[in-house]
Amino acid sequence: MQTNQLRKGMWAVITGASSGIGESMARQMGAQGMNLLLVARRLDRLEALGAELKEQYQIEYQAIDADLSLAHEAKQVFERATAQGRVVQVLINNAGVGVYGPFQHYDVEQYLKMIQINVTALMELSYHFVGHMRTHGKVSYIGNVGSIASYLSVPYFSVYGATKHFVKEFSEALSYDLKKSNISVTLIAPGGTYSEFTERSGQILKASAHTNMMTSEAVAKIGLQGLFKRRRAIIPGWTNCVAVLFPRFFPAKWMLALNHWVMQRAVSYKKVSS
Ligand SMILES: NC(=O)c1ccc[n+]([C@@H]2O[C@H](COP(=O)([O-])OP(=O)(O)OC[C@H]3O[C@@H](n4cnc5c(N)ncnc54)[C@H](OP(=O)(O)O)[C@@H]3O)[C@@H](O)[C@H]2O)c1
DSSP states (O other), X not given: OOHHHHHTTOEEEEETTXXXXXXXXXXXXXXXXXXXXXXXXXXXXXXXXXXXXXXXXXXXXEEEEOOTTSTXXXXXXXXXXXXXXXXXXXEEEOOOOOOOSOGGGSOHHHHHHHHIIXXXXXXXXXXXXXXXXXXXXXXXXXXXXXXXXXXXXXXXOHHHHHHHHHHHHHHHHHHHHTTTSXXXXXXXXXXXXXXXXXXXXXXXXXXXXXXXXXXXXXXXXXXXXXXXXXXXXXXXXXXXXXXXXXXXXXXXXXXXXXXXXXXXXXXXXXXXXX
């Protein structure tokens, strides 16, 4: 039997499925016949996406509107996803936000929300779903979307980068904790990707930025391949793979200056509110 056939009918939760990488993952998982639990705030988008994929691939779906910047919303997502005895075998913690610019440029509330979405909700969803997956015992997959900023310290992305360092350290340690179980945990660490993230994070791309940008579709495809191969970590794009090696060879002081220089050549910023 083809591996895609084995996944047919599996239920998968994808947070941040209303745009970008999460939407692309939903489309690709739908094409494999997987049933989808689509999570984000923009319910209209989730409903439209789910209905389209249902029509195209005869899958089942449920749109779950949730604001993961609110404490305890993650628990409600888990309860809605697993209601009526539904067995979930895939969790993709993809929802994430960032703001780019000097630290004092943004309100502290924006940073607190970012930490809630990128760190707390991701950990909380992982906690509840690991329990659920252990109980049902079927082969299961958790994919946590970090960033190449999980490996690099990037000035002007200080809080965002720190949240993505959490995603890496948490995912890798959890994958080891669970290595004797049926549950794999994969860190998916993209570099610059065309999506709504650029605009929402206050980044204005300069011409040089486009040389290393990937599409959401390509990132989703490579990420899902790594996820279903039960890889510990997957970094889409060879330039990104090279970039994350630099801190192994150069002192932190040099790396900070280099990352700042690279980012300033590629990106300027404007203030965004979220
Ligand atoms: N694009 C890049 O260059 C890049 C690079 C490295 C890593 N990443 C990571 O990739 C992941 C996906 O980002 P993307 O590039 O696809 O950006 P995107 O198009 O902006 O997608 C972000 C998703 O997160 C959801 N989201 C945001 N705030 C939320 C909240 N409070 N509650 C629930 N859902 C929320 C959004 O949905 P709603 O607004 O409808 O809620 C949207 O579906 C993020 O974790 C990001 O950090 C992106």
